[in-house]
Amino acid sequence: NAGVTQTPKFQVLKTGQSMTLQCAQDMNHNSMYWYRQDPGMGLRLIYYSASEGTTDKGEVPNGYNVSRLNKREFSLRLESAAPSQTSVYFCASSEMLGTEAFFGQGTRLTVV
Amino acid sequence: DQQVKQNSPSLSVQEGRISILNCDYTNSMFDYFLWYKKYPAEGPTFLISISSIKDKNEDGRFTVFLNKSAKHLSLHIVPSQPGDSAVYFCAAYTPNTGNQFYFGTGTSLTVIP
Numbered sequence: 001n002a003g004v005t006q007t008p009k010f011q012v013l014k015t016g017q018s019m020t021l022q023c024a025q026d027m028n029h030n031s032m033y034w035y036r037q038d039p040g041m042g043l044r045l046i047y048y049s050a051s052e053g054t055t056d057k058g059e060v061p062n063g064y065n066v067s068r069l070n071k072r073e074f075s076l077r078l079e080s081a082a083p084s085q086t087s088v089y090f091c092a093s094s095e096m097l098g099t100e101a102f103f104g105q106g107t108r109l110t111v112v
Numbered sequence: 113d114q115q116v117k118q119n120s121p122s123l124s125v126q127e128g129r130i131s132i133l134n135c136d137y138t139n140s141m142f143d144y145f146l147w148y149k150k151y152p153a154e155g156p157t158f159l160i161s162i163s164s165i166k167d168k169n170e171d172g173r174f175t176v177f178l179n180k181s182a183k184h185l186s187l188h189i190v191p192s193q194p195g196d197s198a199v200y201f202c203a204a205y206t207p208n209t210g211n212q213f214y215f216g217t218g219t220s221l222t223v224i225p
Contacts, residue, residue, distance in 0.1 A: 004155070035215075042116075042201060042215040043156070050211065058212055090155050097211050100146055103155030 002026050006091045006104035013081040013111045021076040021107050023091030031094045032074035033058075033101060034066060036087040043090065049074055050097050081111045115139050116204050118216035126224050131189040133219045135202035138183065142204040146213065147176060147187050150199045159200075160187070192223045 045058030092101035143164040148156035
């Protein structure tokens, strides 16, 4: 019973490099989310997908793109990484919008 | 602009005593509230929730209280156990503001054996 699986767990990027964070859930949830957690800031929503085929911006979408590949998978792409994107990224899923979410273990990303 | 605030970054409590974690919010349209618990190097896990039509919800040792007029909710843990040591986040939701949960900054609870 894996729940929400994120890869990679750790990543170091140079400024300007690109990368994709992968997320998959096995709970047949409709909604999926990407959050970032920064010291003193709590969790902030980057993008979400209410259901397969839809994506919407959250609170802090600039510098990111997402793809809801299918019902299980939701990826987050950084096209040109910046030091301000150094953070811990969490993927989450829920049965539908507005219900409790299940989180992955997080990806610690450092941009140098 | 932080819509959900947890003004105590940390809290220490003796094992067996009550832990009270507080959360304030500014948006009166929030109608659903959650508490999450987070251990280091893990993702947050859902703990307990409350709808705005209630003022209390209980689940074992955990009770959440909601005071809508004060825009305040609290999480009570009784009795506190060393395994409760973690960071606790409150989160608030309304479908009227971007379909997202707004999270507080977290309170780090340490339960001293």
